[in-house]
Structures are given as C-alpha cells and as structure tokens.
Amino acid sequence: MKKTFLLALMSLSIALQFTYAQGALEQKNDPFFGESCTSIMVGKKATTDGSVITSHTCDGRYRTWLSIENAQKFDKKETHKVYKGTLKTETAWDQRKVELAGEIDEAKSTFAYLNTAYPCLNEKQLAIGETTIVGPEELVNDKGMFLIEELERIALQRCTTARDAIKLIGKLIKKHGYGDWGECITIADKKEVWQLEIFGEGPDQIGGVWAAQRIPDDHVGISANISRIGKLDLKNSDYFMASDNVFEAAKRLKRWDGKKEFKFWEVYGGVEKPFKIREFFVLNHFAPSLNLDFEADELPFSVKPDKKISVYDVMAMYRETYEGTQYDMTQNLKVIKKRYNDKKEVIGQDTVIAPNAHPWPTGNTRNLSNFLKEGTIEYQRTVAVSWCSYSFVTQLRDWLPDEIGGVAWFSFDNPGQSPRIPIYAGTTELPESFNYCGQKRFRADAAIWAYRKANKLATVEWQTTREEMMADVAHFETKGLEDGAILETKIEKLIKAGQKDEARKLLNQYTKDFTGATMLRWKELENKYWGKFGLGF
Template sequence: MKTFLLTFVVGALLLATYPAAACTTTLTGKKASADGSVMVSHSDDGLGDGRLIYVPAMDHKKGSMRAVYYDGCSLGYKPEWGGSETQRLVAKDRGPGYDTAGYTHSVPIGYIPQVKHTYAYFDANYGIMNEHQLSIGECTDKAKVEPEPAPGKRLFYSSELSRVALERCTKAREAVKLMGKLIDKYGYYGTGETLLVADTEEGWVMEMCGYEKDGTGGVWVAQRVPDDSFFVAANQFRIRDIRDSRDMMHSKNVFSAAKEKGWWSPKNGPLDWTKTYGDGEYHHPYYSLRRVWRAQSLVAPSKKLSAWVKGPLTKKYPFAIKPDNKLSVENIFTIHRDNYEGTEFDLTKGLAAGPFNDPNRFEGQAESVSKKEGELSTVKGAFERPLNIYRCVYAYVNQSRKWLPDSIGGLTWYGPDRPATACLMPFYAGVNNLPAPLQQGDILKFDRNSMWTAFNYVANYAMLKYSFMIKDIHSVRDRFEAEAFGRQLGIEQTALSLIKNKKKAEAKEMLTKYCDDNAQKVLNKWWKLSEHLYIKYNDGYLNTSAGIAQSVFYPAWWLKQVGYEKGPLTYAKHPGEH
C-alpha cells in the first residue's frame, strides 16, 4: 500500500509540473504577405485547456486594481493558485467566459493599477487578438534560470503580460514597451518566452526570462521583423546580438545582469541574447532547430538551407527570411500542419508510422518534461519533433489589415486541436462574442457541446487507420475552409457598407452571427464525421453502400518488417525456437 501511495504521489507531482512547453509561432510582414496583412500564427502544443474565450471591453472605477493571476503554462499547475489543470483561469473579473461554475477560483499573485477602459480581446492560454487588431503569438523557450512566482517580487509571466497588452494597447511597439515596463517593475517568473506582437503596420519579436531564482526582476529584448520577411520560433530564443537601433528594444539591465552572473563580458563583443540567457533547445538536439529549418525551407526553398548544424547556438538560420513567394493564411497554416512530408525526416514513413502512415509519435517522460527525473524506458533515443504534434490544443493565424476598419480588419483563423486534422474558422475582431462551443471544454469531460472535444475525438480516432481516415477528414475540412475563404470578401464588403452608413452596431451583429453560424455548422458536421469514420472503418474493414467488411490488409513492406512471414504456416518449428 505504501508503495502504491508513493507511486501515486510522485505521478501526481510529475503531472502537476507538466508545462505546455512546445509551441511554434510565426510572423509575416506586410510586404511578405499575399494581401498586405501582417500575420501572426501560433500552435499551442501542450495538452490542457483548449478553450477560446471572449473577454469583453470593460470600464473600471478610478483607483481600482487589476488582479494578476498565476499561469499554469509557466511552470505547471499549482493548486495553491486556484483554477484547475483543465481550466487555466476561474475569475469573475475577466468576463462571463472565465466565470466557470464548479471550479476553484483563481488566486491573484498580486495587483497592478487598473486603467479606465480595457479593450475586448480573444484569449486562450495566451492572449490572441484585441478589437484594435493588435495580435500576439507565443512559444516557450529554455532559459538558464526559471524562477517561481512570488507575491511582491515576481508577478508576471508572458500569458498575463500578453493579456494586459491586449487590454491596454493598440500598437505593437506600444505593447512591447508596456510589457517591458511591467517586467521591470513587477518582476518575471517561469520559463523563457517569445511573444510575437503585431499591428496593421509592423511586427515585433519580444523575448524574456528571469535571471535570478530569488530576484525581483527580469530581462527582455525585442527586435522588429522586416516588412518583407517571415519569422519563426520553436521553443528556443531567436534574437542574437543586441545593438542600438530603432528596430530593437531591451531592458536597461540586460547588460548589467549578464555581467553580474558572469555570463557575458563586453570584451567578448556584442551580447548574444540567445547564447547569454538561453539554455539551448528543449529536450534533445533538433527539437527546436528542425522546425525552424523546416518552416524557413517551406517559405524559401530557393535558399536550400541545410537541416544539419554543428550545435544548438548555430547562426545558420537567419532571424527572419524573405519568402520566395508572398504568403497567404493557407500557406502559413500549411506550415503548422507539416510532418516533414517529402523529406528525409518524413514521419508518415517507416516502421514507427505503422502500416497506415500515422505521423504521430507519443513522447516519453524524459523528452516531454524537461529537467525532471524518472524514465518510462531504458531505451535512449528520440523521435523527430514535427511542426504538427498530437498534443496541440489549438492553432491559429491572425491577420491585421490596415485598409479595413478594426472590427473587420482584425481576423483570427482558428483551428481546434492539432493542425493536421483541424478546420480553420474565421472570427472577426469586432464580434460581440465568440460561439459558446469554443468557450467551453474540459479535457477530463466528454462534452458534445465543446468544439475542442469534437476535434480532439476525431483526431484520436483517426490514428487507428490514419492514411485512410485523414482523406475523409480533409474532404470535409477542405469544403468548409474553401467556403469560408470564398465568402470572406462578400461578408467583409457587407460589413464595410454597414459601417460606412453609420451602422457599426449592425455590422458587428452581422459578423457575430456569421462567425457563430459557421462554427455551429462545423461542430455539427464534425460529430457527424466521427460517426461516419466509425461506421466506414468498423473492425478494420471498409464498410460502404458498395458492401460491408471489404478487406483492407496491411502493406507488404510492413508485413515483412514485423515478421508476418514467420507466422504459423506449417507445423514445423522455426530455427532457434524451443
């Protein structure tokens, strides 16, 4: 009994400290995009809270304070800060979406002075986009020091920083400066972080971390992405030499802290942010760099970038790269859907993909949780880490478009669960609310009214016979996405006409209804799709109106590798058998 309890407690502790530390994020400048928009994308790759929440605009009384809550994305779920492992925030002060009954209320780490008015925005594990087209993406990075939260000393992690920025700012440069000031004044805890911040004109990469376990501050740096370029980050800092420039900002202590810790000296040349404050890649070599290589190779194949480097601090992959062709929303999401198809690392090929080309590779404890003791296997090794990963909870592409009013120009193309099996749905920055199915869900509950549950269910079921089922999924997905992209111009022209005729409220209502109706159709169809997959591939057969129990056997190459030919074809023993 004691052994069981010890095992249970250790397992619970490991689960509780699991961080969502494996995202990919991109930024596309206005001169690199097909339509002139500035685009930010993000895949949130850590199984947890998959809800997309609408936080409404609010007015606040003079002298009121804003609560700053702990973020489980930083260092894992900690019961002392309330909420739960499945509900990132439970609080009345963030609107109805977070006022969730039946869960322990979140406990503030501290408070900062509130402003008179805060803007409406879309929120998930990190802030996404506000009503003024300010857009944010994120990925977690490995820093040398990752402090714990502490009231009065270390209040902020990137999640809450991104939310404050969306509540108070309209421009990217303004948002970077505000988040920097908050780190400087109130301290920083948790992992290293990359936040991409964009508006209708420009995009910035902001990176941050702590540098003392029990200190009161943090350090940060930000670099502007050229308008004609594409940027990608994948769980490793990407900013290198810090220099004085209008296109770069940093905390005042970035040099002094590095000297104090003995990590850098001026005699060694410019301060290399990634080398000085970072701690390489997460988990294993190429966990981060392979994704950077793949994303840059997809947008600029003419560069013929090598997939191989000499070490984690390579400068082989530039900070930003000019794409061969201008990029669309579809191009960006294709990057997130990638499993290295067609390369030497193709995860749909080989014995590990099984007979039906499944690209999903479940991770062992050592690679899915950094700096934790304990192993699930004595076998040493690693699988390639793809851009598309089975434990992704959502992904999106934001567009900020200066030629349209904010309520229409700001657009989030959102896909629940992993990108390869997700369906992009449009949500305009000017909507009055988000569809209810997007705002509810609990990973420990099966909920047919939850958008995330529907997509996660289909994605998991598809792993039974991936090469067959993925075609059915894509057939439905492609139809919905084509319709959404096809209707986009007409919807936006109608909304724009209403606004020009001083009917802004009617325009917002129209956009809200369109987004809601489309999402509800997708949800209904996805559950129908799950039933269709169950019937069509029941018991490993192909079952259609043309006939039931049509045989679908394993491919010859797989049968040979798994020893099928050694099966019981005679009564004689095989050589070496006893």
Template sequence: MALVRGLVISILVFMIAIPASFGCTTFVVTDEASEDGSVFVGHTNDGFGTGLVANRIREDMVVFRHVPAKDHMEGAKRQVIYDPNSGGEFLGEASSSETESVVIGEIPEINHTYAYITGSYGIINEHQLMSGECTDYAKIHPSAEKDKRIFYSSELSNIALERCKTAREAVLLIGDLIETYGYYGTGETLIFADPEDAWVIEMCGGTPDGTGGYWAAQQITPGHVFVAANEFRIRELDYNDHHQLFSENLVDDAQKMGWYDPSDGPLDWAKVFGIGEYSHPYYSQSRVWRIMDILAPSLKLSPYVEGPFSKAYPFSVKPDSPVNTSESFSLFRDHYEGTVFDLTAAPAGGPFGDPYRVWGPFDLHDAPYEGELKPGSWARPISTDPCGYSYVCQGRKDLPAIIGGICWLGLSSPAETCYVPFYAGIYRLPTPYLHGSHWEFNLNSAFWPFELLQNWARFMYNQISPVIKAEQSRLESDALARQPDIEAKALELYKQNITEARMFLTAYTDQTAVDTINSWMNLTGKVIVTYRNGNYNDVRNKTIQNVGYPDWWYELSGYQYGPRVYDMEGLQSIPDVKYTGKVANVTGDPIAYISEYQT
C-alpha cells in the same frame, strides 16, 4: 561574485527539472510577405491546451473567452493572476477572489481597456493587435512571489491586448511591466503584430536581487517571415540598432553573474540567457528550419546544424513567393513529409503512415545538460497530437479593425482540424468554445469533435487523412470565398452603425462555427463507418474491401512465419525467410521450395 554564481547555478539545476507546460510553434508573416497585404500571426498551443474561465486558469480545460471593452474608475486596480503552468511555483500566501483564482498582485488600472479574445494567452483585440507565443528554457526559472515577481507571459499578453493598439506599444508596455513588477517562470517568446508592424519580445527572470526580469525585443523586417519554436531566437544585441529594444540592466547583470564577457563581442541574448532547445537536439530548430524551407526553398537551408545555438537559420526570411491565407494554415499541418525527419515513413510510421508517436523516455520536456547524449528521441513535428488548439490571426489595414481582424481558430491537431473565422469585432464567442475538458468527453464542446476524428484517423492514417483534408479544404475554401460578401455587408453596416456591424459579425461567426462543428461530426460518422475493423466499407455499394498491409510490413512483422505449411518447425528453422506476396504451385517438399526460393 562566487556567492551570486553559486546561487544562480543552484536555482538553475532545481528549475530545469520542472517540465514546461507547452511546446508551441509560432510565426508571423508581415504584410509585404503576404499575397493580399495581410499580416498573419500563428500559434499552436501544444501542451494539451489550457483555458481561462472567469479569470481562473484551469489545466484541464480547452476554452476561450471574449473579454469586453471596459471603462474603469479612477484609482482602480487590475488584479494579476498566477499561472500554475508557468514552470514557476508560487511562494507565500495567496489571496483568492470569488472565482478562487490566485491573485499574485495588482497594478494600476487604466481608464479604458479594449475587447479581446484569449485562451491560454491573449490572441487578438478589437484593434487588430495580434499575439503568438512559445515557451523557452532560460538559465533561471524563478518562482512566483507576491509583490516581487508577479508576471508571467500569459498575463502579460492579455494586458498588452487590453491596453495597446500597436505591436511596438505592446513590447514597450511588457518590458516596463517586467522591470517594474518582476517576472517568474520559464523563458518565453511573444509575437505582437498589427496590420503594419510586427515585433518579437523574449523574456526571462533571474536578476541578482530576485526582482525585475530581463527582456529583449526585435522588429521583424518588412517582407519577411519569422518563426520560433521553444528556443530564444533573438541573438546579438546592439544599443545603436533602432530595430531592437532590451532591458537596461541586461548587459551589466550578465557580466555580474559571469555569463558574459564583453571581450567576446556583442551580447548574444539566446546564448547568454537561454540554455538551448527543449528535450533534445532538433526539437526546436527542425521546426524553424521546416517552415523557413517551405517558404524559401531557394535558400537551401540544411536540416542539420552544428549545435543548439546555431546561426544557420536567419532571424527571419523573405519567402520565395507571397503567402496567402490557406498557405499560412498549411504551415502548421506538417509532419516533415518527404524530408529526413518524415514521421509518416516506415517503419516507425507503421503500415498506414501514422505521423504521431507515443512519447518515449527521452521525448519529454526535460532540458538536457551540456554534453548529455540521450539514447534516442522521435522528431518533434509542427502538427503534434497533444495540441489543444491552434490559430492563424489575420490583420488588414485596408478595413476597419473590427472587420479586418480575424482569428482563424482550430481545435486539436492542426493537420486534422478546420480553421473557423472569429472576427475581432464580435461581442461574444460561440457557445461550444466556452467550455471543454480533456477529462470529460462532450461532443457539445468544440474540442471533442475534432479530437475524436484525429484519434480515429490514426488507425489507418494514409487512408483517412486524405478524406479529412478534402473536407478541411472544402469548409475552409467556402469560408474564404464568403469573406468578400460578408465583409462588404459588415462594412456597409459599419458606416451606418458600428454596433449593428459587430452584431452581424457576431452572428456570422457563431453560425459558421456551429455549422463547421456539425459538418465535422457528420464527417466523423462517415469515417467511422467507412474505415471500420481495418476495412474499407463502401456504404453506397454495400461492399467491404480488405485494405491489408503493405508487403514491407508483412516482412517486418514476421507474417511469413504464419500457418503456411504444416511443418512449422521446419519453416522456422530456415534463416532469412522473405515474404514475397505471391502464391506458388509446389510439387514435392514445400520446405525445400521455401529454402531455395524465399531466403
């Protein structure tokens, strides 16, 4: 026992020094919790975004793929690709395919695989199976090893969309793959939802013999909303609860490793196998609180908790009112405005309420050890500037799957993006979404038009953000308004010829995406011209207005010590000079006046 425990601790200490690649937020709104019976699954990819190109994972890409449905020969093998963003390094030699992907193992292929859309993780398939993800810290983050630990959550999500039609099928498949082929890398939360059901599965590695892995899954209560943000969310496990599923060896192994004592009560998955929040207190839990509080303010949930494994926030909540599509988008656009964590507030938000922060030394994704108190951190918002992309998938049981399923996809930070509909039945993705790099400025890619405007908005955020939101609302409202007619036409074609229906949806998706990017580029040009050099430049009237700073900023920045009198030495010698923003008519000594009236 001592040897096993010592090995576990040494691996843990080594692995928590490796930063996780992502810091995502994910949620699901069940059909009974939505306004029109839709199921919504949301995901933000907040690690600067990665993508898959011809099965190759690239850290510098923001790209997406549409993987077509395929028939496979008897005895075919499905290659499993190593994910370098997993937090688990690759051990041993790796074979490479023609695309230079690292093939870490193979599993038997099935006769037929479904079409799906994927980015860093699987997104949605042609049967309206939807997925969301967030990374979690677990007690152990094992390295990848060929034919021993070959799966990370990214490949598991893709395989689930290739092979499954329902959320429960996806959870059972992933659990079996983890136990059979092993798991490496960070802990992970995956959401799977179909138009009638939703499940959460959480996973990690670290079995005593170094093979297999651990997983726990829980069904989301109909009529509820679930949220996860970089910390395991499943708690006590119960063999008799038919709403839960988990690996058979989980409880026994937890006892062997000294992590769990049955006398403590039911095994708490998050507490026994996880190590709490990313980086610092409230990094994860404040985002869970925020979404729950927005949707269910009647619960009066406190933004403050007693520790990393607090039970102050339930597994899921029933919203006070049904959630519609636009509201599901807005959940990702939050910076805690109006709350104790408000990132737009002074002084850190600056004179124009910029909600984004350059990371400080203690904002990085290093796991705090027990009892560690870091000197300081910024609040971690839901909409964050490192975000590569986000989406809200929509599934509807009253329509054929290829029409009912939509991925509303947005590039860059959610608060400054525009969500574009990608129907589940399309044959291909729009060209601008097939390429894009963080290191190469290219306005022909989907990423850079949105990233450019997001960065420009930070110069004068409280001035520019309303302009962005207005165009955002216009474009998204137009797309939502078009849905009934587009889907009625697609349904008419579907009844006659499914191929024609899919071609119609492909053409519509492509044109809408291109039109949205063009509209965004026009908006970017107008914003750059209008808000230039700290002024408001009225293009129509050819006038320039100095926006200026708020009085509190002048006071905080020492503006009152500028060249207002010739006797600068005398001015600077006066303690506690305040900025009044008023002009005074002074007779006699201006220093005496300032001493008497502005201190």
C-alpha cells in the same frame, strides 16, 4: 450481432480516450515535451495581400475554453487584479488553483479582446502569439508578479501597437517582476510584427530581462520554443528594443564576460544553437534558394521568402509533419500490398506505407516499433501535434475597419486535422460550447471534442482517411476566405452607415454558423469512421 457491434464500439471508444490520455502523459515525460508551441510571423510586404500575420499553437494540456472580454471603463481608484494559474482552468468561472498574484493600477478604459489561454487578439487589431523558450532554471524567480499570459492580457487591454505593447510589458516587468520561465511572444499590429523574448533575473531579483527584434516587412520568421534573438543593435530602434539591464544583468549573473560578442540567445537562452527542426524546416520551406543547412551553428533570424506567402500557406505549414522528407516518421512503416486481376489472382505486389501509419505516434508506439526493429521511428518534433489544445493564424489588415481587419483563423485540437473558424476582431459573442475546456478530460459540452473524436478515429487508418479529411479542411478554408470577403463588404458598408450594432450581430452569427457547419461535418466523419473501424475493417 447488435450487442457485438456495440461492444466493439465501446472498446474502441475506451481505447481512443486512453490513447489520448496516455499520449499526453508520455509527452510530459518526453525530453521533447518542452517544445510546446510554434509561432510563425510574416511581414506585410511578404504576404500576398499585404496583411501582417502572427500565429500560435498552444501545444499541451492548457485550457481550450475561450471568450470575448468586453471593453470597459473604470474609476481612477480601481485596481487590476493579476492572477496565476488560469492556464489550466476548465471554465471562466473555475477558480481551482487560481491565486491572486497582486494588483496594479487599472487603466481608465480597456479594449475588448479574444481571451484564449494565451490572450491573442484585441478589437484594435493587436495580436499576440506565444512560445515557451524555457531557458536556465537559475533565471526563474517565481516571486515575480507576472506570468506571460497576464502580460499578454494587459497589453491587449491597453495597447494598439506592437511597439507600445513591448514598452508596456517592459515597464510592468521592471516594476512588478517577471515570475515565469523564458517566454517569447510574437506581437503584431496592422503595420509590423515583433518577436519579444523575456527571462527572469534569478530568484533573488524582482524584475526581468528582455529583448525584442522586428521581423522585416518583407521577411518571415518563426519562434518554436528556442530563444532566437542574437546580436542587439540598440542604436537601430526601428528594429531592436531591450530592457535597460540586458547587458548589466548578464555580467552580474556571470553569463557574459563583457568581452565576447553578445548574443541574446546564447547569453540567456541556455541552448547550444538557436534552432531545431521546426525553425529549419519552416525557414527552408519558404526560402529554399538560401540552401539553409540543418548542421549550421546558426540560422538567419528571419528570411525573405522566395515568393510571397498567403494565409493558406501559413495554415498549410501548421499541418506540417514532414511526410515525404527525410524527417518523415512514417517512412519505415511499410507493408506489402498485393495486386489482383479480374479473376482475383495475384499478379504482383507493391511496398506501400501501412494504412494505419500516421505522423503522431505515441511513445508506446514508437517504443514497440523500435523494439521490433531498431530505428524504425526516429522521433521528430512536427509542427502539427496531436496534443495541441488550440491554434490560430491571425491576419491584420490596415485597409479594412478594425472590426473586420483583424481575423483569427482558429482551430481546436490537432492543427494537422482540424478545420479553422474565422473569429473577427469585432466579434462580441462566441458559441456556447467554447465556454468549456476539454483538454483535461472528456466533456461532451466542450467544443474541442466535436473535432477530436473524428480526428483520433481517422488515425486508425490515416493513409485511407487523410484524403477525405484534408479535402474537408481545404473546403472550409476556401469557404472561410471566399465567404469572408463577401461578409467583409457587408460589414464595411454597415460601419460606414453607423450601424455598428448590426455589424457585430452579423459577425457573431457568422462565427456561430461557421462553427456549426464544421462541427456537423466532423460529426459525420466521426460516425463514418465508427461504422468502418468499429466493425474491424
């Protein structure tokens, strides 16, 4: 009996790991794979508490290790090394396939920052989200020095405001060249949030083209792998910025004749229209009164929400899979459920969503379902995806000291299932398991697998596990915000008393304790689901 049970568990474990690896491979060959990140932005007058929000899902096989890089001071003669290839490393000291792209003058001093695959938050409450917007291949120049993640890194090291970050990035691109595909970074500070879109100028031109547009303070915006910036009103510098070659390069590259109305997304983005399902769903969700049309040629760049948005609302949007709407991938996955009386006699039946139906089917699952009955699952790119490396929702609050004003609500793996961990701008140490990437292969020492195992097991019978898992997610969100308010009061008092070292220690311990609590609960869920599904229930 014990041998049979252990064999069942081993078989399920192998199947789950194969499902994950196979799913990632299928996504790479899927035409939707380029839709690999989502960033939602909210201005300070659109949030319930006056915070500025930017966010990011890193969807794909990118590194999941993260660290805090300390502030530093440098000699005038020192240079800053710029690298390519850091997105796929397994640890901070893994140098496989990492190459030196060049060097630039080092700053006299730098700020501490949270070093994720796409660096995201510094100690001065400057935060950056990211989404790849691809664009035409003819614009790419891989000889340019900078990939987007390195531009983010330098901006966080050297800047305190979104405007300064945009200007610095523009100067670096012009001087040293942009070597990446089309990218959007959503840059926020304590006052405002901007969307910056960048493309190359072609394989024979060192430089790049870019445009930036500010999200109005009372609006919400989204970038989801499509260029969205349209008309450029460069006379209105409070809301628009662009590279000085933005129009000239378009003519030289024969992407614009100088007569037709100039729309950045149309000229450089290489798309038919500047939105797909995610942009439509998010904007329509927050501003239903606008009656946005999915069949429209263009949507507003940003919208004023019908009611103010809380950080809870943004977290919830990152769990979105469109269930209950016409875009629900589980809506046709139904079974008959019989109803019984006390005597175990059938007294009726209902048609219900199948217990094993979940909104993250692999390509093989979709193909099988559609082979059995055409049109059973129509693929939709959901906001939450199972191949996510990590995600964060960052709040920036100008009424608090920087150490606690900025907080990244961070999660590993599928944002539709995982809990969020608060990492404050003043944090200087992270848990040991954060040092290891688990996205390339299974590693027991990598933090992501503390959540992924339970998450994957939950999808075996998602219709019965979801309620419990979502209750735990909600518990930790509430705990983080409520306990965080108490912590922030303590930290503020310590900072005012000049006890910054004690404040940092308390912040570090809080993140470690919170991480430990979530890992313990997800381990309990994992064990529970192994016991349930390993026996064939």
